[in-house]
Amino acid sequence: MEVFDFTYPGDTVIDGRVHVGVVGSGDLEILLEPSPDDKTHVRIRTSVEGYGAVWQSVLDRFFSRYHGKVAIEINDFGATPGMVSLRLQQAVEENGK
């Protein structure tokens, strides 16, 4: 297991919280809630070690388009980068509903 923390500048205040996904094989769970401060925080626990650079790329790309001030916690059980992006998209969409 490996733990990563990422921080991004956020500019839109959000409210409400969302939970999506399952910590099952090839999947992950995401807990999304309002950030306690002015930044966007992402904390990842992953079962697959050595993929820090890939996480960085996936998150850089996602937060180049989404600017909510959120705190995101990810528990990952070997999701592919595509799966991670889809779950992130799902979480912010459900939060917007």
Place this chain on the structure above:
Amino acid sequence: MNAEIDLQRFLARRSFVELTARERALAILDAGSARELVGPFDRQHSVWLEMQGIVPQEDDGVVVMHGRIDGEPAVVIAIEGAFQGGSMGEVAGQKIVCALELATRDHERGRSTRPVLLFETGGVRLQEANLGLAVIAEIQSAIIALRRHVPVVAVIAGLVGCFGGMSLAAALCSRLIVTRQARLGMNGPEVIEQEAGIQEMEAADKRLIWSLIGGEQRAAVGLADDLVEDDADDIARTVRAAFREAKPVTHRTEQVDLFLDRLAAIDTDRVKDGATLRGLWGKGEAK
């Protein structure tokens, strides 16, 4: 094998097996009535998994939802089979125990709460060892205490099934609903093959496994009460019906002599597959 399938119905159905634990609980409760207790944002995850380098899930694989069934207060406890095989650890198990004990307390105070358990579990979580074993014993006690007041209704949908100590918990329930995809047994086929050899059981032989411990077989020999299609609406309807038919239940676990006599009467050397057992066992007159 070539049973006729109502194609329209087959295509229109919503699979229950494919739903997550949270979606399953919502499918059972009256629309709009559900409120999750100790959900993922309460972050009551297992501390033991992290110590062993295993990623936890924030609800520890158990979803407890309070709501209504046919307008009556109800609690649905759903185990997430995709997380660690639905295994029972300290937190997961304790959530189930607390929900069942609160339901019992409601009944003692004259308030009815209908309990539903959605099993999807390989049994004890080996990483949590004795804590998992102890909590399964507590779950079993809690089911026995609660079933004096109200039928404890359980569903095994699959694909994990229900094994180990939790299969005993399922056997204690007042009404057990299964699908064809479900499996119910003490030891899983892989464990039996590993311990007793491939001549005893070939775990890869799916047809054999399901013919012995599959939902259809368990219902045919009276160890489960209802065999239903993998359809969320069908399953929810069957759960509702179980509470509506308020007939007194003689629990299987109160019929020890009957089952012992049956076991004693069967020559196990003659049981080569599920069909033979059905013939020898009869249709389960116990119920």
